[in-house]
Amino acid sequence: MSVAIHIDHVTKRYDQVTIIPDLSAHIKNGEFFTLLGPSGCGKTTLLRMIAGFNSIEGGKIKFDDLVINEIPAHKRNIGMVFQSYAIFPHLTVRENIEYGLKLRRFSKAEIKTKVDAILKAVKIEEYQDRLPERLSGGQQQRVALARAIVIHPNVLLMDEPLSNLDAKLRVEMRSAIREVQNQVGITTVYVTHDQEEALAISDRIAVMQTGVIEQIGKPQSIYTRPYNVFVSTFIGHSNLFAGKIKVEDHKTFVLFQDGYQLEMDNLSAVTDGQEVIISVRPEEFSVQEDGIPCTIHNRVFLGKYVNYTLAFAPGMVMKNQSATEFSQDLGHAEKVFEIGETMILRPNKAKINIFTADQRMNLIRDVKQYE
Numbered sequence: 001m002s003v004a005i006h007i008d009h010v011t012k013r014y015d016q017v018t019i020i021p022d023l024s025a026h027i028k029n030g031e032f033f034t035l036l037g038p039s040g041c042g043k044t045t046l047l048r049m050i051a052g053f054n055s056i057e058g059g060k061i062k063f064d065d066l067v068i069n070e071i072p073a074h075k076r077n078i079g080m081v082f083q084s085y086a087i088f089p090h091l092t093v094r095e096n097i098e099y100g101l102k103l104r105r106f107s108k109a110e111i112k113t114k115v116d117a118i119l120k121a122v123k124i125e126e127y128q129d130r131l132p133e134r135l136s137g138g139q140q141q142r143v144a145l146a147r148a149i150v151i152h153p154n155v156l157l158m159d160e161p162l163s164n165l166d167a168k169l170r171v172e173m174r175s176a177i178r179e180v181q182n183q184v185g186i187t188t189v190y191v192t193h194d195q196e197e198a199l200a201i202s203d204r205i206a207v208m209q210t211g212v213i214e215q216i217g218k219p220q221s222i223y224t225r226p227y228n229v230f231v232s233t234f235i236g237h238s239n240l241f242a243g244k245i246k247v248e249d250h251k252t253f254v255l256f257q258d259g260y261q262l263e264m265d266n267l268s269a270v271t272d273g274q275e276v277i278i279s280v281r282p283e284e285f286s287v288q289e290d291g292i293p294c295t296i297h298n299r300v301f302l303g304k305y306v307n308y309t310l311a312f313a314p315g316m317v318m319k320n321q322s323a324t325e326f327s328q329d330l331g332h333a334e335k336v337f338e339i340g341e342t343m344i345l346r347p348n349k350a351k352i353n354i355f356t357a358d359q360r361m362n363l364i365r366d367v368k369q370y371e
């Protein structure tokens with residue numbers, strides 16, 4: 001039976017090195033929950049703690065009300081899918097899927113019913129008598145998925161299951177995984193470093209950095225209202241400008257360094273003169289008569305969109321030189337700009353984010369309401 005997972009103040013140490021200092025997260029029953037973060041941030045470590053392959057040095061992990069810290073891996077009733085398919089090469093697809101059910105001593109009739117159902121759900125009925133060597137990578141991963149869920153585990157844990165597949169197959173497989181997960185309704189913890197995959201597949205995402213969860217939220221909330229600069233730049237592109245707050249006649253403005261300013265009505269406590277970082281997504285610029293002057297430095301045609309790399313006037317201080325981008329939706333654009341052309345871009349003030357100068361906090365009021 002699917003369960004909720006409560007991770008309460010857990011710590012992970014390898015010898016004297018602390019990898020996860022103090023991490024908490026509550027994963028709802030039936031939820032598709034993704035651990036997303038750069039390589040080495042501790043995603044796999046945390047997943048293995050839930051699975052029972054890693055010891056837990058502090059805190060508790062619970063499945064519903066049951067503390068599982070000391071329960072061995074094979075008694076946690078977990079389904080796992082890894083990057084490597086880990087299916088038996090000498091068994092057919094059907095035999096691979098039957099394996100876990102035989103170990104659990106289900107009757108022949110029960111095994112047949114369960115395997116038939118899962119072959120259908122994962123869409124590999126037609127390959128059921130084949131050996132894995134005669135399957136594509138995507139098909140093998142479907143077998144691994146079927147084998148993991150046919151035992152009706154409490155939770156399904158997936159560690160970068162798509163990273164061996166090519167780009168097109170990854171997109172196809174992530175839909176397949178999500179569809180099957182929806183059908184079966186099983187609590188799933190999914191590890192990836194691919195932000196697009198995380199946004200596409202998850203109910204909620206935990207964005208991690210060096211053993212710490214920086215933000216937990218729905219994909220859209222994380223993209224539109226990141227808690228800090230790390231999340232804002234790790235998920236999608238963000239143009240970061242050095243800026244200042246101006247408070248005048250009870251009005252609050254955010255000043256870009258070359259003098260352009262926007263009146264803001266959604267900032268939490270800020271003070272006159274406070275230094276900030278202004279974060280603008282590439283698609284939140286529009287070409288207007290007033291705004292920030294810039295020159296097109298480069299452009300990439302992406303079909304529906306054109307992405308431009310921009311050069312701003314020297315007075316404009318960018319916090320991340322590499323990501324000064326403007327994304328133009330060709331569905332709405334009147335013209336495509338040429339390299340060297342100058343124009344004026346206005347940021348959409350309802351959509352920009354303003355961070356403290358230390359990059360750690362979003363100053364948009366009630367940012368947490370977007371969870």
Ligand SMILES: Nc1ncnc2c1ncn2[C@@H]1O[C@H](COP(=O)(O)OP(=O)(O)OP(=O)(O)O)[C@@H](O)[C@H]1O
Nearest residue numbers: 014019037038039040041042043044045046192193
């Ligand atoms: N058995 C181990 N002994 C010592 N250190 C380890 C061990 N396993 C992992 N680590 C360290 O723990 C940190 C987190 O590793 P982990 O594999 O959890 O990262 P990750 O976020 O899953 O990265 P990736 O996306 O590259 O798999 C890394 O610094 C890694 O070197």
